[in-house]
Amino acid sequence: xxxxxxxxxxxxxxxxxxxxxxxxxxxxxxxxxxxxxxxxxxxxxxxxxxxxxxxxxxxxxxxxxxxxxxxxxxxxxxxxxxxxxxxxxxxxxxxxxxxxxxxxxxxxxxxxxxxxxxxxxxxxx
Numbered sequence: 572x573x574x575x576x577x578x579x580x581x582x583x584x585x586x587x588x589x590x591x592x593x594x595x596x597x598x599x600x601x602x603x604x605x606x607x608x609x610x611x612x613x614x615x616x617x618x619x620x621x622x623x624x625x626x627x628x629x630x631x632x633x634x635x636x637x638x639x640x641x642x643x644x645x646x647x648x649x650x651x652x653x654x655x656x657x658x659x660x661x662x663x664x665x666x667x668x669x670x671x672x673x674x675x676x677x678x679x680x681x682x683x684x685x686x687x688x689x690x691x692x693x694x695x696x
Contacts, residue, residue, distance in 0.1 A: 580614075580621035581641060585682050588613060588626040594681050595622060597658055599643070632683035640677070640685035648690040651676050670694055 585591040588611065595601040595615055604621065605614040611626040620643070645651060655662055655678060663677040663685075672695025676688045 578620065578641075580616070580623055582623040582625065583682070583684065584627040584630050585624045586626075586628055586630045587681065588624055590681050591624050598654065598660060630682060633685075634683075635685075640687050642675070642687035642689050644692040645688045645690065648674070648676075648688070651688050672696065 583591075592601075592603065592613055592615055596603075599617075601615040601617060601622065603613055603615050607613065612624060614621055614623050616622055652662065652666070654660075655676075660678050663679070667674045667676050673689055673691035675690065675694075678686050678688065680686060
């Protein structure tokens with residue numbers, strides 16, 4: 572059996588590389604880790620998570636097809652609404668959604684990817 576310790580990275584197509592990097596940098600503080608001009612790509616993130624963004628100007632808004640969203644655990648969960656409001660990021664489902672052992676806030680990035688922002692890692696399960 573292989574022991575998984577967490578999600579290492581997520582590869583994503585994005586319409587506008589600079590706009591997407593700006594969104595993730597301003598909201599989550601992600602830094603550019605590697606520029607890959609030959610692939611019109613940048614790897615961004617922090618010490619815990621990496622996003623590999625590949626520019627595709629023809630990308631349409633993301634439509635779920637077996638994949639609905641990805642989730643980030645947010646250490647300073649109580650600051651999400653203020654930060655999203657400051658940056659003009661829409662919060663969906665009427666605000667925080669309460670689960671059995673956690674709460675989540677749902678947003679979308681500039682490409683339509685839904686992101687769950689979780690109060691408790693793994694929903695406390």
